[in-house]
Amino acid sequence: MSTLAWTAVVSLAAWAWLALGQGFFWRTDQRLPRRAEPAAWPSVAIVVPARDEAQMLPVSLPALLAQNYPGQAEVFLVDDGSKDGTGELARTLSAKYGGVPVTVSSPGEPEPGWTGKLWALRHGIALARERDPDWLLLTDADIAHEPDSLRELVAAALTQDIDLVSQMARLRVVSTWERLIVPAFVYFFGQLYPFRWINRARRPLATAAAGGCVLLRTEVAVRAGIPDSVRGAVIDDVSVARAVRRAGGRVWLGLAERVDSVRPYPRLADLWRMVSRSAYAQLRHNPLLLAGTVLGLALVYLVPPFALCAGSARGDAAAAWAGGVAWAVMTATYVPMLRYYRQSLWLAPLLPLTALLYLLMTVDSAVRHYRGRGAAWKGRTYSRPEAAPDR
Structure with missing residues (x-):
C-alpha cells in the first residue's frame, strides 16, 4: 500500500x-443523575465573579434572583474592577426584582500569583463563609439558570452523595460561526475529559468540571483549599475538580438542561x-x-x-x-x-x-x-x- x-x-x-x-465521549446522555427531594434543604451561597458584565447581568442575574429554592440562599456578586458599572447595575437589578438577596462587593486588584477570576472567587467565598453555608454555587455572570436549577443541583448532589456537581452550560448558538465552532468546543472537551470517566469514582485521573456551574460542598472546598490551592490557574474549572478529587471528594460532570450561557460570540475573532x-x-x-x-x-x-x-x-x-x-x-x-x-x-x-x-x-x-x-x-x-x- x-x-x-x-x-x-x-x-x-x-x-x-x-x-x-x-x-x-461522543454520547450526550450524561445529565443530572437520579434525585429526590431531601427532608431538609441545606443553605447555599451563590458566588458570581463579574468583570465588565453590564451587558450580561440584565439576563443572568434576574434568573438567579428568581430561584425557587426551598432552603436559604444568597447571591454574592463580586465586582472585579469593572469599568462599566457592573456593581451598581447588580444593586439596581436586585432592588427591582427582589427574590434571592444579593450582596455586591469588590476585592480590589489581584495579588501577585492570582488570576482575576479566582481572586474574585476567593473574596466572594470568604464573604459567603461568614454565613456558614452548607454549599457553594460557583457560577459565571453570563450564565442564566432556570428557576429550578439550584433546586435540582442540590437534590442531585444530596441523593447521590456527590461533593462537586458541575453542568456544562448550553452555549449560545445563533451566528454562523457559533454553529460551526461551539458544538465542536463541547465535543472536543468531552473527548479530552470523557464525562463517563469523570463520573466514575474508580477513574480518579479523569477529572474536570465546567466553570460556569459548579455546586460544591463547603466542607470539601475548605478541605481542598479552594480557591487558594489553584490560585494561578487559567483553566480554573479543571483545577478545582482536581483539587476536590485529591481531597477525597466525589466529582460529577454532565451536560446542562436548565443552565444556559447567554454570552454571544458572533464573529470568528x-x-x-x-x-x-x-x-x-x-x-x-x-x-x-x-x-x-x-x-x-x-x-x-x-x-x-x-x-x-x-x-x-x-x-x-x-x-x-x-x-x-x-x-x-x-x-x-x-x-x-x-x-x-x-x-x-x-x-x-x-x-x-x-x-x-x-x-x-x-x-x-x-x-x-x-x-x-x-x-x-x-x-x-x-x-x-x-x-x-x-x-
Whole structure:
C-alpha cells in the first residue's frame, strides 16, 4: 500500500479506538443523575465573579434572583474592577426584582500569583463563609439558570452523595460561526475529559468540571483549599475538580438542561480569542506537547478527508476507502452533539474544517505566549499562567 493509504489506515484505527475506547465521549446522555427531594434543604451561597458584565447581568442575574429554592440562599456578586458599572447595575437589578438577596462587593486588584477570576472567587467565598453555608454555587455572570436549577443541583448532589456537581452550560448558538465552532468546543472537551470517566469514582485521573456551574460542598472546598490551592490557574474549572478529587471528594460532570450561557460570540475573532487565551496553557506551555497535539489533530481530523479526495483522484483505492470510513466514523460521533444543540446534521461532515480552525487557534495561543501576551482576558494578561495544577 502507499504511504497515504497506511496513514489513512492509522487514522481509521485511531477513530475506532476513540469511538469505542475513550469513554464513549461522543454520547450526550450524561445529565443530572437520579434525585429526590431531601427532608431538609441545606443553605447555599451563590458566588458570581463579574468583570465588565453590564451587558450580561440584565439576563443572568434576574434568573438567579428568581430561584425557587426551598432552603436559604444568597447571591454574592463580586465586582472585579469593572469599568462599566457592573456593581451598581447588580444593586439596581436586585432592588427591582427582589427574590434571592444579593450582596455586591469588590476585592480590589489581584495579588501577585492570582488570576482575576479566582481572586474574585476567593473574596466572594470568604464573604459567603461568614454565613456558614452548607454549599457553594460557583457560577459565571453570563450564565442564566432556570428557576429550578439550584433546586435540582442540590437534590442531585444530596441523593447521590456527590461533593462537586458541575453542568456544562448550553452555549449560545445563533451566528454562523457559533454553529460551526461551539458544538465542536463541547465535543472536543468531552473527548479530552470523557464525562463517563469523570463520573466514575474508580477513574480518579479523569477529572474536570465546567466553570460556569459548579455546586460544591463547603466542607470539601475548605478541605481542598479552594480557591487558594489553584490560585494561578487559567483553566480554573479543571483545577478545582482536581483539587476536590485529591481531597477525597466525589466529582460529577454532565451536560446542562436548565443552565444556559447567554454570552454571544458572533464573529470568528470572538471565538478565536475564547479558545486561544488558554489553549497553550492547557498544554503546559510545552513545545513538545504542542507539536504532538498539532500532529494528532492532523492525523485524526485532517487525514481522512484528504485521503478520500487524494486517493480517489490518484486511483488509490485503499487510501480512499480508509479515509472515507474514518471520515464517516468521525461524522457519526459528532451527530449526537449537534442534536443536543438542535443544529443541522449537515454540519457533521464539516468537523475536519472546525478541527483545522482549532489547530490554528492552538498554534496562535503558543505564538501569543512567546510574544509575551500570554492569556489575555478583559484587560488582563497572564504571561505564564498555569493550566490545571496537579498539586
